[in-house]
Amino acid sequence: MDTCFALVDCQNFYASCERVFDPALRERPVAVLSNNDGCVIARSEEVKAAGVPMGAPHFKWEGELAAMNTAVLSSNYALYGDLSRRVVSILKEEALEVERYSIDECFITLPALERDHLHAVGNTIRRKVLRWLGIPIRVGIGPTKTLAKVADENAKARKRAGWGQGVYVCPEEPKREELLQCVLVGDIWGIGSAYEETLHERGVVSAAEFRALPDPWIRSEMTAQGLRTARELRGRSCLDLELVRPQGSPTARKTLVRSRSFGGRVETKKNLHQALAKHSQRAAEKLRQEGLVAKGIKAFITTKRFGGPPYYSNGIAGSLPAYTARAARFVKASRRLLEPIYRDGYGYKKAGVCLYNIRPSRPHQESLFGRHREEDEALMDAVDQITREHGKSALNLAAVGMPSGRDWTMKRQNRSPRYTTRWDELPIAEV
Incomplete structure (x- = not known):
């Protein structure tokens, strides 16, 4: 059966997790801090719109955040990890296969349906995750993983502009060409800053221009990985889902x-x-x-x-x-x-x-007498x-x-309760 790819991206994930169990935060800007309450590592849309950058030192932006009545919280990785696993469990019910790409992103495969039908499937997934968990997500769908990533970025831009609810399906040619003309080459998934500089020297600015380059040049200047990226942008799937590795796999970690x-x-x-x-x-x-x-x-x-x-x-x-x-x-x-x-x-x-x-x-036996x-x-x-x-x-x-x-443990003065993983921190409903 023919399939396509979708990237499911949880929006402002850490901030969204904090809002799930604390309704008072849904009307307030939210910022989540790194280990030891050092830097801002997650921002709600309100904090982003105010110009607070990712990684901003908290002590430098404390005044601006307070002026916005921002809820500044310590990181709560137990809560974020558990809600991430719950998102994955829902996706496994809706998708053919699931690759957990990061704590807030998953690649999934779907049947290769008509574009309108795929849009409806994406909306179904989005509504189900929001209804069951309270986590808002975006869904970008395309014939390859790289085009699904492009679709996700387009869904993000359209939602911020008020044009959609967070689902975008990559179009067929020639509209796909128009879409890729608007994507900067440095924003392509898998293109690092060094390759971006090389492409700029050749006069390549957009994703459409990059995928049109000759294959021999791409391979010689950007290795086989660059060639796979170009072919993915052309609609040819070269990157399969990386499913869970078997335990003890020879390709497992080295450190x-x-x-x-x-x-x-x-x-x-x-x-x-x-x-x-x-x-x-x-x-x-x-x-x-x-x-x-x-x-x-x-x-x-x-x-x-x-x-x-x-x-x-x-x-x-x-x-x-x-x-x-x-x-x-x-x-x-x-x-x-x-x-x-x-x-x-x-x-x-x-x-x-x-x-x-x-x-x-x-x-195994480590030695003669072991x-x-x-x-x-x-x-x-x-x-x-x-x-x-x-x-x-x-x-x-x-x-x-x-x-x-343990006076050496991390400083997390404003950590919210671990609602889903600790019996003694379960939320209490008062009647």
């Missing part, structure tokens, strides 16, 4: 990094030990989720780059005796690695671990089951310390 900035300066080795233990535990959980094991670990620490006290940053790598996904082994290694890089007298702002030398998990330890796997399976049922903070290694004693 895994877990790090966070601290809510304040950390000046003791004990707190750095706890932070590295927490990151090691979370990295091990991610390995097990993906059916992987690792043998290498790097620990790193850094102070704030600007301002006093003096700047210091360092990291060191080490190897474990055997491949593993057991958290305790990474925690022990991170504690050992911290010793040679720690320096007294500094206020540290960030720490983390990077796991490397990763491969699929499988029964054996595969099934009890380790049973223990980790039990830990994962508990965290799935009761949340990630339900069970921690002793090295992580008690929550009340």
